[in-house]
Amino acid sequence: MKKTISKPALHPRNRYQGQYDIGQLCSINPQLQKWVTTTPAGTTSVNFAEPDAVRALNQALLKQYYNLNWQLAEGFLCPPVPGRADYIHHIADLLAADWQGGIPAAVDVLDIGCGANCIYPLIGYAEYGWRFTGSDINPASIASANSIVAANPGLQRAVRLRLQKQPAAVFEGIIRKGEFYHLTLCNPPFHRSAEEARQGSERKIRNLGQSGDSKLNFSGQHNELWCDGGEQGFVGQMIRESVDFAEQVVWFSSLVSKKDNLQPLKLLLQQCGSKEVRVLEMGQGQKQSRILAWTFQPGAIRKKRLSQR
Helix, strand or coil: CCCEEECCCCCCCCCCCCEEEHHHHHHHCHHHHHHEEECCCCCEEECCCCHHHHHHHHHHHHHHHHCCCCCCCCCCCCCCHHHHHHHHHHHHHHHHHCCCCCCCCCCEEEEECCCCCCHHHHHHHHHHCCEEEEEECCHHHHHHHHHHHHCCCCHHHCEEEEECCCCCCCCCCCCCCCCCEEEEEECCCCECCHHHHHHHHHHHHHHCCCCCCCCCCCCCCHHHHECCCHHHHHHHHHHHHHHHHCCCEEEEEEEECCHHHHHHHHHHHHHCCCCEEEEEEEEECCEEEEEEEEECCCHHHHHHHHHCC
């Protein structure tokens, strides 16, 4: 019988539908084999509590579906690829609504906090041919992302990376005079402190049924996991700064993992004079998340900007 991993429902265009063929993935990346386990129910799975296991799975998935070469050093955030692909597809639908129902190809995207994994630029380019600028405050993350870009022919023409030299800033120092972006993306730090991040990691370990001393695939550099003010504080700063770049960006967006953060953020957007605010719900099994998107430009202007090549 074919070994598989069942997965939750994803966006209709997400390539990671249905079940993973573990045998095929192990043939693509033999390093995955040692992390294959059998659940109490008798199904085949991967030990998601181990960072090395998730890295090996990501390598196989990115190679299988996008023919991408992907290597991530230890100690950096290793995200689930299907969930990151969902963000790209949902935000593509947002652009399509302004572009006669079709997804525009000549799109310039700014990824705030692209991280060492460079996942959003990889998937956005592979799926839609979009061009990306990725920013990060960690030089080591920029170096890792540059290595990933260099390992994939063609990406150098589509992805550029910039170090954010002002750790408290989001767009300031990254968006330059005369630049224009159709879209910004962000997966913000969730926690408010290192201690809160540690407690969150322990909860995830317990939910995965692992012992308390297990490593965690969600481990990462501190700037990937927490910041002063947590998710609400980070996105709030992003909203305030976005006012200064209202003419240089069509749609700003960010993941919002905690639903309770939506209302205060929407209130802040109203106070800042946003023209439209959209909440794009994403359901991935038991995990519920959403994209908060906003613009300062009316529909006619957005359509015109998306027509610019």
